[in-house]
Amino acid sequence: MTMRPGHSGSLAILALAVSSALFVSATTAGADEVQPFRLCADPTNLPFSSDNPAQPGFYVEIGQALARALGQPIVYDWYKSxxxxxxxxxxxLGKQCDAMIGLPRSDDFMGPSVIFSSTFARQGYALVTAKDRAVNGIDDLRGKRVAVQFASTPQNLLAARDEIRKVTVLSPEEGMKALEEGTADVAFIWGPVAGWLNKTAYQDRYRIQLTEGEGLTWDAAIGFARTSTELRDRVDAVLPQLAPVIADLAAKYGLPGGQPVRFGAAHAALSGVTTGNGTAVAQVANVVATETKGDALPKNAEAVNSGKEIFNGTCAHCHGPDAVQSEKKIDLRLLRHRYGDDMHTTYLKTVHEGRPAKGMPSWKEVFTDDQLESVYAFLMTVQVESND
Ligand code: HEC
Structure with missing residues (x-):
């Protein structure tokens, strides 16, 4: 091609360069310029993701299968949260990665900044019972002791049913423990974690049934930045052929499947929240907040929920899951006992400034004050007088 000065010539060159770049990234396989498929994932969030190559987790293995199908090498951006x-x-959105697997497929979830693939799995609350016992609906829970997580959709769902005895737990782990110790007959808890524990800690002793209903499940998809429509379309094109692989992986990680138990009408009337694909995990907290009735639960259930999520994602590595910690010095359930009226001030000062010499990082660059207050709200729900 001869170079001609002028507008149209350089535009033509530009157009050619752009179209061949698209062609390369779309077909690649083996070419030098193959772009990696950059996946963001939490290094410590089994059954979903882990940076341990021997046990990568459901989402990471889906990412690996996707990258193979796309003909791109995979690279990871680990982000602990x-x-x-x-x-x-x-x-x-900070462009550290191209895709995040397992986001709730809902325009309410950061739309329009985030766009989604089609749904590849359904996540939700599950009913955990002894193997020889099945639950087919809410009426089968009558007279039973049912473990429910604090401020969760199941807790709200059962709140009005006096004939069902609720045993409040703070985590799926505690729900499983309640079953094991015989303090509950059924656990109505977060399914993926229940399934994972059943598989890894309980030798598959329990029957786990996925449920269905508002705020109980959401559709998991792969999220991309709004500008990544081309990648999203390529992913959508290969997802159907990966369905059998994804089903095998779900079984490998113990995720509950099968025909879900429907919890429907009564709950819908109670909540007034729209159904459908849109019920996002981000909304679950709102659902919880709007459904919270009377004094049964603190009004700040939403803050407690998100605070607990932050806590378990970030602080639990040192302070223990759900703040359960036997070492007194770092047992945050003792804040009230230790500081009384000064506990809020001491909390904020410590999380803002940290105590670097003692190994407590500063968090003021990491979390907003609202987030730190929500962690505090969570911690207030677990205060005890003594940890022995
Ligand atoms: C890398 C480990 C680590 C992480 C992660 C961590 N902390 Fe700490 N934290 C510590 C240690 C160690 C201490 C005890 C410092 C001391 O001995 O005075 C502490 C102390 C505290 C205290 C003061 C406790 C008291 O009784 O005086 C608070 C409050 C606290 N951490 C909150 C948090 C919160 C909230 C997070 C998460 C956002 C967090 N920490 C994450 C290690 C950690």
Missing amino acids: YFGKRTVRVTL
């Missing part, structure tokens, strides 16, 4: 809007902002 439960997924949440903040993580998505920093990693995906």
Whole structure:
């Protein structure tokens, strides 16, 4: 091609360069210029993701299968946090990665900044019972002791049913423990974690049934930045052929499947929240907040929920899951006992400034004050007088 000065010539060259770049990235396989498929994931969030290559987790293995199908090598951007809007902002929208697996497929979840693949799995609350016992609906729970997580959709769902005895737990782990210790007959808890524990800690002793209903499940998809429509379309094109692989992986990680138990009408009337694909995990907290009735639960259930999520994603590594910690010095359930009226001030000062010499980092660059207050709200729900 001869170079001609002038506008149209350089535009033509530019157009050619752009179209061949698209062609390369779309077909690649083996070419030098193959772009890696950059996946953002939490290094410590099994059954979903882990940076341990021997046990990568459901989402990471889906990412690996996707990258193979796309003909791109995979690289990881590990980001230690439960997924949440903040993580998505920093990693995906911050262009540290191309895709995040397992976001709730809903325009309410950071739309229009985030776009989604089609749904590849359904996540939700599950009913855990002894193997020889099945639950087919809410009426089968009558007269039973049912473990429900604090401020969760199941807790709200059962709140009005006096004939069902609720045993409040703070985590799926505690729900499983309640079953094991015989303090509950059924656990109505977060399914993926229940399934994972059943598989890894309980030798598959329990029957786990996925449920269905508002605020109980959401559709998991792969999220991309708004500008990545081309990648999204390529992913959507290969997802159907990966369905059998994804089903095998779900079984491998113990995720509950099968025909879900429907919890429907009564709950819908109670909540007034729209159904359908849109019920996002981000909304679950709102659902919880709007459904919270009377004094049964603190009004700040939403803050408690998100604070607990931050806590378990970030602080639990040192302070223990759900703040359960046997070493007194770092047992945050003792804040009230230790500081009384000064506990809020001491809390804020410590999380802002940290105590670097003692190994407590400063968090003021990491979390907003609202987030730190929500962690505090969570901690207030677990205060005890003594940890022995
Ligand atoms: C890398 C480990 C680590 C992480 C992560 C961590 N902390 Fe700490 N934290 C510590 C240690 C160690 C201490 C005890 C310092 C001391 O001995 O005075 C502490 C102390 C505290 C205290 C004061 C406790 C008291 O009784 O005086 C608070 C409050 C606290 N941490 C909150 C948090 C919160 C909230 C997070 C998460 C956002 C967090 N920490 C994450 C290690 C950690």
